[in-house]
Amino acid sequence: MIEIPDEKPWNELNVLIIDGQALVHTVVKAALIDAGIKKIQSAHNAYTALRLCSSTKFDMVLIAFDVKSDKDGFNLLEEMKFKGYIKKTTCVIFLSADTSEGLVNCVVEMEPTDFWVKPLDQSKVEHRIQQLLMIEKKLYALRYCFEKEEYATAIYYAERQLKDETLVLYHPHINRIIGRSLINLREYREAQRFYEKLTETYDYAWVHVGLANSFLKQDMITEASDLTDALLEREDTKFATYDLLAEYYISKENFQMGYQIIQEATKLAPRSIERNKNSWNLARLNHDRLGQYAATRNMLKHAKNSIHDTPLLQLNVIRSAIDLAPTLSYAEANKLIARTERNIKELKSDFGAANELGEQINIIEIRIMNSRQNKREAEKALQ
Structure with a gap:
């Protein structure tokens, strides 16, 4: 069995607070100190937070969405996970x-331990921190095994913890890890039985979505369809069900259906770069040039100041625009090409000297000449 390292005592935990508001730091620090935590560091922007993380391993991180000056909290959390x-x-x-639906859906995807709505109430913060610290201590070994992909061992710890009466409040979380471990172990039939039994006790979104996933993994289409139809009517399960169905149809190479579904999911949580990337690829497979253009623009918009932000995203928007132009009316095509030419000038100004972009930009300019029926100039540039 995997060796579990000792967990730190509370007074040795390292905590990082990332927020642009001084009042938040004051409220949270006071609550942490009352809980016996002394090693607390603060960051008012993403740059400082990342610099602190590069030198200190933090056990608890409180991160605000509205981090000032550089990145928002969503992009920062994504980068911290990636690194x-x-x-x-x-x-x-x-x-x-x-607390808008789009933001909350995107945050849920990042799986934080908790979500607090500002402004914060100090008495509630103190109570919640005490609860969270207790949960973290109780579930440390289980989470450690799951993180190390030791799923069988995670199930072993989880089943033992389900027998502990002092952990009754944490049983839903423990059961959730068991279900995910069974799916990761490809024990789909066992996962189905597990989720079916849970539905007798719980009405949580993840239970029903997990059961639908177990049906789909076994190609039990009738059972899956009946359940997913119902889940798409529920606000708390709609988002995850769209993702689940898109993944299933893509795995079956039904790209048209997968594309339709992933577009709906993207509307619910537009910040997901991976989902927009899948939407772009599926649009190409379905010959939807307008869809390609929309997906590349979404990626560029939401990748700004994130780990995904590269000039290649701008190139993809430009290429998609050139592909889209021939399908539009003369006036609309001219307007789109004119905007694309402005984008190219900006790109050349920022990255034109870079060897890896110079040739690609040249090819794009030749394509624009060709789209404007300027064949002679295009041939000359190509030479």
Whole structure:
């Protein structure tokens, strides 16, 4: 069995608060100190947060959506996960005054430990931190095994913890890890039985979505369709069900159906770069040039200041625009090409000297000449 490292005592935990508002730091620090936590560091922007994470391993991170000056909290949380600063065993608390459906869906995808709505109430913060610390201590070994992809061992710990009466409040979380572990182990029939039994006790979104997933993994289409139709009517399951169905149809190479579904999911959580990337690829497979253009524009918009932000995203928008232009009316095509030419000038100004972009930009300019019926100039440039 995997060796589980000792968990830190509370007074040795490292905590990072990332927020642009001084009042938030004051409220949270006071609550942490009352809980016996002394090692607290603050960051008022993403740059400082990442610099601190590069030198300190934090056990708890509180991160606001509205981080000032550089990145928003969603992009920052994504980057911290990508760089390994945040693990499954890290307690992550997302803070936001914005509770719009699109943002909440995107945050849920990042799987924070908790989501707090600002402004914060100090007495409630103190109570919630005490609860979270207790949960983290109890579930440390289970989460550690799941993070290390030791799914069989994770199930072993989970089943033992389900027998512990003091953990009754945490049983839904423990059961959720068991279900995900069974799916990851490809024990689909066992996962189906497990989720079916849970539906007798719980009405949580993840239970029904997990059951639908187990049906789809076994190609039990009738059972899956009946369930997913119902789940698409529920606000708390709609988002995850769209993703589940898109993944299934793509795996079956039914790209048209997968494309239709993933477009609906993208409307619910437009910030997901991976989903927009899948939408772009599926639009290409379905010869939807307008869809390609929309997906590349979404990626460029939501990747700004994130780990995904590269000039290649701008190139993809430009290429998609050139592909789209011939399908439009003369006036609309001219307008789109004129906008694309402005985008190219900006791109050349920023990155034109870069060897890896110079040739690609040249080819794009030749394509534009060709689209304007300027064949002679295009041939000359090509030479």
